[in-house]
Amino acid sequence: MEPEYRDILRALGASRLTIFWKIALPKTLPEFFGALKVAVTLAFIGTNLMEIVSPHGRGLGALFDSGKTNSDYPLMFAVLIALAILGIALYYVVVLLERIFASWAERQAE
Structure with missing residues (x-):
């Protein structure tokens, strides 16, 4: 997260835990799931x-x-x-988790 955003949120009274759960974690989820798709496939x-x-x-x-x-x-x-079949199923399990936890994220065409 950019330091300017963190400073503004702290000035508005947000705690570190609130900043993490409401801003930082959701911001990282799209990249996390993108990396997880690659990692699960290569691990398999x-x-x-x-x-x-x-x-x-x-x-x-x-x-x-x-x-x-x-x-x-x-x-x-x-x-x-x-x-x-198992490899494809594992990939789509991650896609399903991404849709559940980061459905709000803007996506490019898959």
């Missing part, structure tokens, strides 16, 4: 890549690696579809 990709190369994985990445090792291409394809 990174987790699954590590499961593929990890010798002790038990998730979808390990299942994909098992299909690759055994040349079970239908299994690999099914795992890829499941990963795509």
Whole structure:
């Protein structure tokens, strides 16, 4: 928040807690959710890549690696579809949270 705004609000009698909850936090929410969309997507990709190369994985990445090792291409394809659906679902969970908590924010076209 710009120091001028903070000084004006303090001069009008707003407490630090009021400034945080009413001004600073809502101002940061659009950027926070934009970063969260990217972070969730990249974390999901990174987790699954590590499961593929990890010798002790038990998730979808390990299942994909098992299909690759055994040349079970239908299994690999099914795992890829499941990963795509889960990745898209995670992204839209963040979009839903953004619409709930920052629906007032002006958006560019997605």
